[in-house]
Amino acid sequence: MTHWQSTLLSSSAPIAEAIRIIDESSKQICLVVDDQGRLQGTVTDGDIRRAILRSHPLDLPVERIMNRTPITARPDEDRAALLARMKARRVHQLPIVAADGRVVGLAVVDEMMQVxxxxxxxxxxxxxxxxxxxxxxxxxxxxxxxxxxxxxxxxxxxxxxxxxxxxxxxxxxxxxxxxxxxxxxxxxxxxxxxxxxxxxxxxxxxxxxxxxxxxxxxxxxxxxxxxxxxxxxxxxxxxxxxxxxxxxxxxxxxxxxxxxxxxxxxxxxxxxxxxxxxxxxxxxxxxxxxxxxxxxxxxxxxxxxxxxxxxxxxxxxxxxxxxxxxxxxxxxxxxxxxxxxxxxxxxxxxxxx
Known part of the structure; x- marks a missing residue:
């Protein structure tokens, strides 16, 4: 769950910026947050490709394509619980969110399993x-x-x-x-x-x-x-x-x-x-x-x-x-x-x- 801060961006950022972050990171996700670091949504590689299929321009704000109700985890959940949830929900990343909505980490299945x-x-x-x-x-x-x-x-x-x-x-x-x-x-x-x-x-x-x-x-x-x-x-x-x-x-x-x-x-x-x-x-x-x-x-x-x-x-x-x-x-x-x-x-x- 290291270097997750590089995945953060604002809801007004263009899709092109999300592409840059995903391409430069191994985590394949962007976490969309407000000024206080509270999670607003997520943008994955799949979200971007579906936007391309719909011919959305890359200068469109990411809020137009983000998942507004992503699956998240609590800071007190252990590795086994995180992996079980990702397997059950068929997701590759889980934002770790505190009680006040702030992002405090990111679990990535490939990193946890060392694929x-x-x-x-x-x-x-x-x-x-x-x-x-x-x-x-x-x-x-x-x-x-x-x-x-x-x-x-x-x-x-x-x-x-x-x-x-x-x-x-x-x-x-x-x-x-x-x-x-x-x-x-x-x-x-x-x-x-x-x-x-x-x-x-x-x-x-x-x-x-x-x-x-x-x-x-x-x-x-x-x-x-x-x-x-x-x-x-x-x-x-x-x-x-x-x-x-x-x-x-x-x-x-x-x-x-x-x-x-x-x-x-x-x-x-x-x-x-x-x-x-x-x-x-x-x-x-x-x-x-x-x-x-x-x-x-x-x-x-x-x-x-x-x-x-x-x-x-x-x-x-x-x-x-x-x-x-x-x-x-x-x-x-x-x-x-x-x-x-x-x-x-x-x-x-x-x-x-």
Whole structure:
């Protein structure tokens, strides 16, 4: 419960300030207080992402998105009581509030259980079986995940970032030039990680390789395309997935483009309006997912399956799904200009440690 004071902010502070505090702190929460330090509400990483989904501007005061009735604890509650309450209420943080309403501490479940030191139990699947056709000729002899960004292979940068976050168990799906990927990564010992491989012997789509996982997972599985660079902490995604009690969660990215023409709206032959070069706004698939074990079990064995097919089936069957909006650095390296951009970004975003 140390350094909790850095999470405090006023109700008039903008959402952007809450993002800064959350990004600079390991506690993933802001405590909104008045001038006397009395708790007014809380803002979590999940609250901010839900605000992004609702297209709220980042200069909006945090009082517009804060939880005004957060679960709290008393100063006299011991560690066991705090952990039991957090588990029962499915929360990751508990503000410690005195009788007069002042905040006097903050309990964070990861700190109390020292999760980062023991490593997370979740498997991460890195999908590295693609042909990389749009990056030819660079990928004629080198699989795309092993192309060097700066002075390191793309897949190695992603793997090191995930290990730094506490993940230690990995499957890597391989197909095109898969032996080169196995030779480059080995069994993961040099990262103190366990790396295993899913061998695709044919094209299996963006989800089919998950059917090759040899043993049914016991916890949600993180899935990520191996041609991505991102600063997203997958633990935040996993927490969001649990908080929304989803069977499957997909990370989405805000995408906007401007139509270069005037758009004419018609009703049969009547013109009802003209919009001059309108901007279109979408959330697009960012290639990062969380899937519960029962979702992995639904994927047909050794078949061609794309991830949209998986989500379409869940939606059709009424199973809960969630969208997690990314606000961190993210780059899909699909084309040559993306590869060039990655080489410009890598030293700033992913310095070689």
């Amino acid at each position: 980062d030191q023991r490593g997370l139990d979740n498997w991460v699947v890195l999908m590295a079986g693609g042909l990389g056709m749009r990056l030819r000729p660079l990928t004629e002899d080198t699989p795309k995940p092993l192309l060097k960004v700066g002075n390191r292979p793309l897949l190695e940068i992603a793997l090191e970032e995930l290990v730094r976050q506490g993940f230690r168990r990995f499957y890597v799906s391989v197909n095109y030039l898969g032996e080169k990927i196995k030779e480059a990564l080995g069994d993961g010992a040099r990262w103190d990680a366990d790396i295993r491989y899913l061998d695709e012997t044919k094209r299996m789509g963006t989800a089919g390789a998950l059917s090759l996982i040899p043993e049914p997972p016991e916890a949600p599985v993180m899935v990520m395309n191996a041609d991505l660079l991102t600063k997203l902490n997958l633990k935040s995604l996993l927490d969001y997935h649990h908080d929304h009690r989803a069977a499957a969660t997909i990370a989405v990215r805000d995408y906007e483009f401007q139509v270069p023409y005037g758009v004419v709206r018609v009703d049969n032959q009547r013109i009802v309006g003209i919009d001059e070069k309108p901007r279109q706004h979408f959330f697009v698939n960012a290639g990062i997912y969380v899937l519960n074990p029962e979702v992995i079990a639904r994927i047909p064995r050794d078949s061609f399956v794309d991830m949209p097919d998986v989500f379409d089936g869940l939606i059709r069957d009424g199973l809960p799904t969630a969208a997690f909006p990314l606000r961190e650095y993210w780059l899909d390296i699909g084309r040559m200009n993306d590869f060039d951009q990655a080489n410009r970004d890598v030293e700033l975003e992913f310095p070689d440690r």
